[in-house]
Amino acid sequence: MPWPWPLVSWLVIKKRSRTGVFWASVFSLAYFGFYRQGCVCSIGAIQNVTLALFEQSYVIPLAVLAFFILPLVFTLFFGRTFCAGVCPFGAMQDLVAFRPQKTDPRLNAILGVIPYIYLGLAVLYAATGTDFIICRYDPFVGIFRFNATFGMFVFAGTLLISGIFIARPYCRYLCPYGVLLNWVxxxxxxxxxxxxxxxxxxxxxxxxxxxxxxxxxxTDGNPEERLVTTRKLILICLLVPFFAILGGWTGSRLHETLAGDSPKVRLAKTLADPVKSRHQPETFEITAYKSSGKPLAQVYDDARSVLRQFYFGGWILGCFIGLVFGIILAGRLLTRYRTDYTPNRGACYSCARCVDYCPVEKNGLVKMES
Amino acid sequence: MEETGKDPKLNRREFLAKGLRVSALVGIGGLAVLTVKKSLAGETVWQLDPSKCIQCGRCATNCVLAHSAVRCTHVYAMCGYCDLCGGYFKPGTKTLNTAAENQLCPTNAIKRKFVEDPFFQYSIDEPLCIGCGKCVKGCGAFGNGSLQLQVRHSICVHCNQCSIARSCPADAFSRVPAGKPYLLKQITLENPK
Structure with missing residues (x-):
């Protein structure tokens, strides 16, 4: 299905048509959402690609790879038009954004770290072959299939109702694929x-x-003094590595907690605990272990190797989150001067709403109010 | 640079953007090449390996579908056509007839049909089957293991991550090529493995 990307990009860049983007998103919601039932999606494909990179035995279907690569390539050429008119998650939230309110920029910056954490965790869990957490905590797939569990229904309902006032809450404060699209x-x-x-x-x-x-x-009349900027830069150069190392250390300390979700680690823990295994009814996992005929040492070895992976993964994940935190902080410390109203290239979803507000027409004349 | 007449600072920014754009394109391309080598043209589907399955019953409850896509399959080539079928009757059943209180299946999804003395044929009424695996356990304990659980691909919605696979205690679920979507055990006299 490669055609929606060029179509939406053309609607955004060439036609500059909000109406066109709106109908494209309605179509995507109907087709990718309710007809194809939202699975496989580009957001979840992050995990398939990660697993393909880290696990030798996993083969990735070409369609899933295309779902991951194509939006990135199109974003590299035309901006996040995928978010505007192709992604069914985005489309659904875009359609309910009736009364969007201004959000506090500081709060926005803090909540904006969550997608990075989510991305990091998703990659860690996919790389270790533990779980696909993006799929596990997917709020909308249950709506597309009309079979949401209660928890999922509450999650999706909260997102959609809060989405009336805080537009696109999933995209802005959760979506891990949005992080990649933002960079590109x-x-x-x-x-x-x-x-x-x-x-x-x-x-x-x-x-x-x-x-x-x-x-x-x-366009502040009196720009910052050179000394102040220099001091800020020195502070940033010290803070960013500090946050990265602090984050990495914290991540490595948390590796046992993070690995607790791995079935291999859980099995080894249950087997290693003599009190638990004697006094509690045998779990299915223990039954399966007994019938598999695997030696106990093998179980412990497997668990140890998973723990080791999570230790290194914890360092990398922590460093990444610390780095992101530091860079976001640096971005807030520094002032960037600009003269015009411009969409923020990272955060803009290319929904083309602003286009209709601009009174300047293509020939340079100002539209006359009727 | 001079022809454009722009602020040189802006041009530096453009140069950087261009460089980053090219490196992003190379990065995405590199990632694509790395993964394309390990990709296949067809789809994969989820399937469970009956030789690993321990019939815990989670297939019936952990599917995203209310009525699980895992159903019981009968490999007739392995069946002993027993009168006293461990997959059909509750343990300790006195009279071997189709009375409801004798049946192991909670949904009456196994049909018992007389063939010739002393043989009976058992067939699965798949729309009734909930994939609980009770009959599979009974058949495996007492009989030949001809009843086996399988993911029915006409019902399965093909989640990217199967929610039964996540909770399977025996790690029996895996992705298999869509061209060969079933993993039934076929142990017969001709194929004694």
Missing amino acids: SRVSWRHITITPTECIQCRLCEESCPYDAIDMPV
């Missing part, structure tokens, strides 16, 4: 612009973005 979109070849030609600073688009993804002009 920052250096995209083309990207949606609010104005077709030149910004006239009319401020009409200021309130148009439901996702707070429009960067306001920063």
Whole structure:
């Protein structure tokens, strides 16, 4: 199914049509969501690709690989048009964003770390072959299939109802694939612009973005003193590695907790605990272990190797989260000057809502109010 | 640079963006090449290996579908056509007839049909089967193990991560090529493995 990506990209970049993007997202919700029932999706494909990289025996179906690669490539060329009109999760939340409110930028920055943590955990669990946590905690697949469990229904309901006021809560504060698209979109070849030609600073688009993804002009009369900026830079250069090492250390300390979800580790723990194994009824896992005829030493060895993987994984995951935290903090410390209203390339979903607010037409004239 | 007449600072930023764009493209391409080597054109489907299965009963309850996609399959080539069938009758059944209180299957999904003395044929009424594995356990304990659990691909919704596989205590679930989607044990006189 490679055709929705070029179509949506064309609607966003060339036609600049909100109506077109809207209907594309309705179609995607119906087709990828309710007809194909939302599985396999690009978000979950992260885990398949990771597993394919780390586990020798796993072969990845080409379709799943395409679901992972194509949106990234299109985002690299045209911005996050995938989020606007192809992803059924995004489409569903986009359609319920009736009363979007402004969110506090500090809170936004803090909550924005969650997708990185989620991505890191998903990669760790997929790489160790433990579990696909993105699929496990997928809120919307139960809605697409009309068979959500109670917990899933509550999760999806919370997201959709809060999504009326805080637009796209999953995309902004959870989606791990969004992290990758965010990175790629920052250096995209083309990207949606609010104005077709030149910004006239009319401020009409200021309130148009439901996702707070429009960067306001920063043209402060008296720019920061050089000394202040230098001090900030030194602070950042010290803070970022500090956070990375602190995060890595914390991650490595948590490796046993993280590995607790691995069935191999759980089995070894139960077998190693003589009190538990004697006084409690035999679990199915123990029955299966007994009938498999595996030596006990093998079980302990397996568990130990999983724990070792999680120890290294914990360091890498922790470093990654610390690094992200540090860089986000650095981004908030530094001021970037810009003259025009521009969509933030990382955060913008290319939904094209702002386009309709801009009074500048392609020929450079200002639209007349009727 | 001079022809554009732009601020040189902006050009540096553009240069960096271009460099990053190219490296991102190379990165994505590299990732694609690495994984394409380990990919296959067809799909994979979930299946359980009956030789690992311990009939814990989680297949019936842990599928994302309310009525599990795991059903019992009867490999007739392995069946002994016993009168006293360990998969059909509850242990300790006195009179071997089809009375409901004698049946092991909670949903009456196994049909018993007289063939010739002393042989009976057992068939699975698949729409009734819930995949609990009670009959599989009974047949394996007493008979030849001709009743086996399998994921029915006409019912399965093909989740990326099977939720039964996640909870299977025997690690019996795996992804198999869609072209060869069933993993039945076929132990017969001609194939005594």
